[in-house]
Amino acid sequence: MTHAPLASSAAPTAQQVAANLVSALVNPLRSPILRTPAEDGLDYEDVFFPAMDGVAIEGWFIPGKSDRLIIANHPIWANRQGFAGHLSPYGDPWAASGNNIEVDFMPDYKHLHDAGYNILAYDLRNFGQSAAGSGGVIANGTREYRDVIGSLRYVRSRPDLKGMKVGLLSRCCGMNATMVGMTRHPEEFTDVQAIVAPQPISLTSFYKTILGHMGMPDALPEVADALRRATSLDLNDLDMPQYAPAVKVPTLLLQVRDDVLTTPSDVQSIFDGLATDRKELIWIDGTNRRFDGYNYLPKHPEPMLDWFARHIV
Numbered sequence: 001m002t003h004a005p006l007a008s009s010a011a012p013t014a015q016q017v018a019a020n021l022v023s024a025l026v027n028p029l030r031s032p033i034l035r036t037p038a039e040d041g042l043d044y045e046d047v048f049f050p051a052m053d054g055v056a057i058e059g060w061f062i063p064g065k066s067d068r069l070i071i072a073n074h075p076i077w078a079n080r081q082g083f084a085g086h087l088s089p090y091g092d093p094w095a096a097s098g099n100n101i102e103v104d105f106m107p108d109y110k111h112l113h114d115a116g117y118n119i120l121a122y123d124l125r126n127f128g129q130s131a132a133g134s135g136g137v138i139a140n141g142t143r144e145y146r147d148v149i150g151s152l153r154y155v156r157s158r159p160d161l162k163g164m165k166v167g168l169l170s171r172c173c174g175m176n177a178t179m180v181g182m183t184r185h186p187e188e189f190t191d192v193q194a195i196v197a198p199q200p201i202s203l204t205s206f207y208k209t210i211l212g213h214m215g216m217p218d219a220l221p222e223v224a225d226a227l228r229r230a231t232s233l234d235l236n237d238l239d240m241p242q243y244a245p246a247v248k249v250p251t252l253l254l255q256v257r258d259d260v261l262t263t264p265s266d267v268q269s270i271f272d273g274l275a276t277d278r279k280e281l282i283w284i285d286g287t288n289r290r291f292d293g294y295n296y297l298p299k300h301p302e303p304m305l306d307w308f309a310r311h312i313v
Contacts, residue, residue: 017214018222021207024093025076026138026230031090033081033128037062040110049157051125051150052185055133059122059151062109066116068312069164071151073121075172075199075294076138078103079128080121085291097213097260099291107298108169115305118164122151124174137231140203140238141176148174148181149188156191167194167312169304171294175200179243179270186246194311195251196304199259199293202239203227205266213260240266244273250311251276252303256293257283278311 012020037044037060045061059080077083077090083103085091091100109119124144125133134143148170155161170178175197182189207223224235251274255267264283271281282303284293297304 014216014219014222015226017211017216017219018226021210021223022226022230025140025203026227027136028077028093028138029090030127031077031079031082031084033079034084035081035104035106036060037106037109040106042109042113047120047122047154049150049154051133052146052153053133055125055146055150056131057122057125057147057150058129059120062113062119062121064113064116064118066118067164068116068167068308069118069120069155069161070112070167070169070308071120071122071155072105072108072169073124073148073151073171073174073177074105074127075174076140078105078171078294079123081105081128083291083294094291098289099261101289101291101295103291103294104298105171105294108301108304111298111301111305112169112308115309117308118161120151120155122147124177138173139231139233140201141173141178141180141240142233142237144173144177145181145184148177149185152188152191165312166192167196167308168192170195170197172199172201176240176243179240179247182246182248183243189249192249193313194249194308195247196254196297196307197251198254198297199256199290200240200253200267200270201262202241202266202270204235204239205262207235209260209262241269241273244270245275247274248276250278250307252280252282252307254282254284254293254296254303256287256290257285258288259290259293260288261290280307
């Protein structure tokens with residue numbers, strides 16, 4: 001059962017608020033996959049492969065007409081296809097923040113395919129059709145990094161993909177997982193040439209912002225305690241600037257500037273920490289809905305296509 005991150009009750013205790021917030025993040029419902037690439041006229045193959053620790057990961061391979069390959073993953077709450085936020089109960093936790101909207105990544109794949117890229121899109125553990133892993137608990141990338149490494153190993157294991165020039169479309173938790181993976185196992189990423197990353201996020205910023213909306217800014221210790229109980233992880237371990245220096249390849253970040261679920265300073269800190277001088281940060285204005293940031297590239301693919309064209313060579 002999920003709980004509304006911005007909901008209120010008559011007189012909730014800090015512990016009750018914390019339990020609800022943590023449950024919504026670490027034990028969400030699996031959003032259904034509502035479309036396949038075939039509905040956009042794309043040939044594709046259902047694929048599956050093991051994560052680094054053996055968890056079964058499922059995805060799509062969409063063949064292109066070049067020696068370039070984009071590996072795509074997704075945010076928390078979503079899957080390789082998107083997020084059914086317009087449907088109950090999947091969008092219900094986000095109604096109070098206005099983020100109960102549909103997210104659709106299928107145009108990303110169409111844009112990339114039309115530009116000649118091969119595409120591997122997969123569900124992180126505990127999402128979509130991939131198997132449960134890490135106790136069935138979401139860890140904001142700090143365990144999901146094993147799936148990122150599994151995807152790279154899978155590509156290297158296929159004769160038709162081995163040796164391709166690789167870029168990563170790592171979205172939100174998927175970018176968190178990419179940074180953690182690069183920190184812990186940099187040798188697994190030597191063939192990655194570029195990254196496009198919408199909205200990586202630190203949980204301290206996420207929870208502080210939501211607690212502020214709820215008028216409970218002093219309840220962060222209770223959230224940290226609930227998170228430790230649910231995940232066996234410390235809240236600080238789930239903050240991303242500490243992992244950013246491991247990223248040494250050209251990286252494009254995107255972020256809704258007025259995101260109601262976090263602060264711009266968090267992504268700015270991640271950006272500042274990236275250990276490459278070939279980096280850019282695009283601020284998305286005109287909305288405060290975080291999930292509009294996930295729909296940005298499907299509607300405005302030019303920055304993504306330009307970044308990959310310049311840096312995957």
